[in-house]
Amino acid sequence: MKVLVPVKRVVDYNVKVRVKSDGTGVDIANVKMSMNPFDEIAVEEAVRLKEKGAVTEVIAVSCGVTQCQETLRTAMAIGADRAILVETAADVELQPLAVAKLLKALVDKEGPSLVILGKQAIDDDCNQTGQMLAALTGMPQGTFASKVEVAGDKVNVTREVDGGLETVALSLPAVVTTDLRLNEPRYVTLPNIMKAKKKPLDVVKPADLGVDVTPRIKTLKVSEPPKRGAGVKVPDVATLVTKLKTEAKVI
Template sequence: ETDAELQPLAVAKLLKALVDKEQPGLIILGKQAIDDDANQTGQMLAALADLPQATFASKVEIAGDKVNVTREVDGGLETLSLTLPAVVTTDLRLNEPRYVTLPNIMKAKKKQLDTARPEDLGVDVAPRLKTLKVAEPAKRGAGIKVPDIATLVDKLKNEAKVI
């Protein structure tokens, strides 16, 4: 990760500033970033904005001033009911992607796109973490076959010192 990339906390602070400005009823985020696979921006945003959250949503239904979120857990499915506004992070099963048609691309080109810099939102995105070193783990050595259990136990006890 380079110093120019935003850390998850900086992204969450930017999103919080946008939430304060726009006052959305529902904020939907992906569950994790492709660069660090950290799964933390949605949770940080919910904490900073003091909003209820549901993670790994596979189904989302709006019901008045509530949102019902279904998510997969080890034992099956769990459904949570949150008061809006809320933050929801998605699972890949939430939606089937749809492909944009040419007429919609042309319409989108004509729409106004507002841009804002972090400074405009009062957010400092200066990096606070710096990667000092990245190294691959040592290559794993080849295994050996042992003739019997007694030899295995002896090697585990005297050579590997794990028992």
């Protein structure tokens, strides 16, 4: 069984994000970039399924600039067998629908039985690509997965919902998006990093896949959240309750 794992290159989660002075977006110049944490969980899950014998091949996919090859090498260091980069120019804004169309073209080409991807990227928090891909391909989907089990021609996905946990059985091929509690990604060792450099990495263009990646949504403005105001000290509980009622209006 073949598994496709899309991964995205994002600003590292430890970096304090800065907004450009003109408000057109986030400043990524000289900023550390890394794999989206949810996608890292997806790669780990795919590799674990391979180690259990349920999967025969894990293919990592990324869409973006040339530097995304570094992210794909990280995925292969975790355990992916090969990688595909859909390369775009630096001035091209890839939005969820365009990425879903690119992934759909790769699904048609590679024929995976399972697509595992992070539920969202930490840069835009859209949480759309997995659902859009499932709609475009006609595959069943299991989102926010906290447990994944492959059983024959089905995959059982335990989902995190408001009321607790929900388990659904999906017929393969299927799309699964990962939540934080699915697993904890392994530490990437230096020997595996060196091995990843020898694994195959194919580069294609959106035009090669017959996909138009023109943005459908225009970002009007990006701004930083308002700074948190200073706190105040109160002499007693009664004053605190009064302020919560009259000023904060939370009780």
